[in-house]
Amino acid sequence: MEQETTFFEDLQKCKDLDLRDKRGKSCNLALTLTGLILAILRKRDGTLSSIHRSIEHTQDKICAALGIDNETVVSRSHLPVLLSKVNRLAFERLLFAHYGVELSDHQKHWFAGDGKELRGSIEKGQKRGEVSVQIVSHQERAVVGQAFYNGTKDSEKPCLKDLVQQTGVHKQRFTADALHLHPGMTESIHQAGGVFVIGLKDNQKELLTDMIDHTEAFASRVEHRTVDKAHGRLEIRYYSCFDISGEYVDPRWDKSGLSSLIRVRRIRTVLKTNESSEEVAYCISNGKSEDAMEYFEAVRNHWSIEVNNHYRDVSLDEDRFRTKKSPLLNSWPASERWSWN
Numbered sequence: 001m002e003q004e005t006t007f008f009e010d011l012q013k014c015k016d017l018d019l020r021d022k023r024g025k026s027c028n029l030a031l032t033l034t035g036l037i038l039a040i041l042r043k044r045d046g047t048l049s050s051i052h053r054s055i056e057h058t059q060d061k062i063c064a065a066l067g068i069d070n071e072t073v074v075s076r077s078h079l080p081v082l083l084s085k086v087n088r089l090a091f092e093r094l095l096f097a098h099y100g101v102e103l104s105d106h107q108k109h110w111f112a113g114d115g116k117e118l119r120g121s122i123e124k125g126q127k128r129g130e131v132s133v134q135i136v137s138h139q140e141r142a143v144v145g146q147a148f149y150n151g152t153k154d155s156e157k158p159c160l161k162d163l164v165q166q167t168g169v170h171k172q173r174f175t176a177d178a179l180h181l182h183p184g185m186t187e188s189i190h191q192a193g194g195v196f197v198i199g200l201k202d203n204q205k206e207l208l209t210d211m212i213d214h215t216e217a218f219a220s221r222v223e224h225r226t227v228d229k230a231h232g233r234l235e236i237r238y239y240s241c242f243d244i245s246g247e248y249v250d251p252r253w254d255k256s257g258l259s260s261l262i263r264v265r266r267i268r269t270v271l272k273t274n275e276s277s278e279e280v281a282y283c284i285s286n287g288k289s290e291d292a293m294e295y296f297e298a299v300r301n302h303w304s305i306e307v308n309n310h311y312r313d314v315s316l317d318e319d320r321f322r323t324k325k326s327p328l329l330n331s332w333p334a335s336e337r338w339s340w341n
Helices: 007-013 029-041 048-066 079-084 088-099 156-167 183-191 202-217 251-256 289-301 304-315
Strands: 110-117 130-137 143-150 173-176 195-200 222-230 233-243 260-270 275-285
Touching (some): 007 088, 029 048, 110 289, 143 156, 173 289, 183 195, 202 275, 233 289, 275 289
Antiparallel strands (some): 110 130, 130 143, 222 233, 260 275
16 A cells, blocks of 8 residues: 655645745745644634744644654744745645545535635725635535635625536535525536535525415425524424426526425524524425435535634634735636646
8 A cells, every 4th residue: 555645744745835945945834834734723823923922832842743853943023924935826735635525426425615705804995805715515524625706806606606616516415505596506516417405595586486486385295393402592493395396497497407495494492581583494406305304404514614614713713814915816717726526
């Protein structure tokens, strides 16, 4: 069996990672980046000084664990200069190569797609900044694809649609919120043999009205009920799946294979005050109603990407991190972006 290299070894070997002039390489970039990642995992993100203190305090332990000689820690003043010389594309490729999820056409998995605004990138006088768009696996909550766009210029819809294609997720099983219910997204997934479960709201008003009328005129094929008690709340969910394969829809949906409608009725009760609220949500899918229980679970697990964003905000303090430089991914041509096919 071939011996696999470690993440640190690949950092050392990657010739495209270090963009510094060879005459000025006074710091071990691979070691510094390892300390940077560890600092983020230790919840030291948010300020560069906090990250630098973590690198100082952990470098000797990192060197001992890696079996290498300890080196002088990069200074606080030089740290941003050093990081600015890192090829971000090469660095992210290494991250995804070691911690990404390999997709297979034969064994389909569920993935969720969504965008998150990076508040630290919002410039003075602007309301929007850079937005990170991710595709996250339901099961492992691992990021399998990421891209960026500028919220003042571009839209999340084409950005996620392109990312779904680049990562190969259009051949898998995919969930998204109602923003991404449009023929461009649904056609690409259906024609590639994938399955989608996407929210249905007022942004597709005519389709929503037709689907609500369908639920009032026809009985559901599958029913399911769940009860969850956590965080001081009692939540009861009533799932219903309707077969809409024979329902007339606008011709622009003809290549999307719309087959199932999922209705979720949520009743939440705050146990301390006994206050209750009710919400009804709809999702539409090209999957068959016979697999309704799987779709119910997929709808429930779509929150995995929101949990991922919560970790980034609360655990990693991402929203507190300020930057004057926009991410570079949105400026790279599609031919230079990575893919996971």
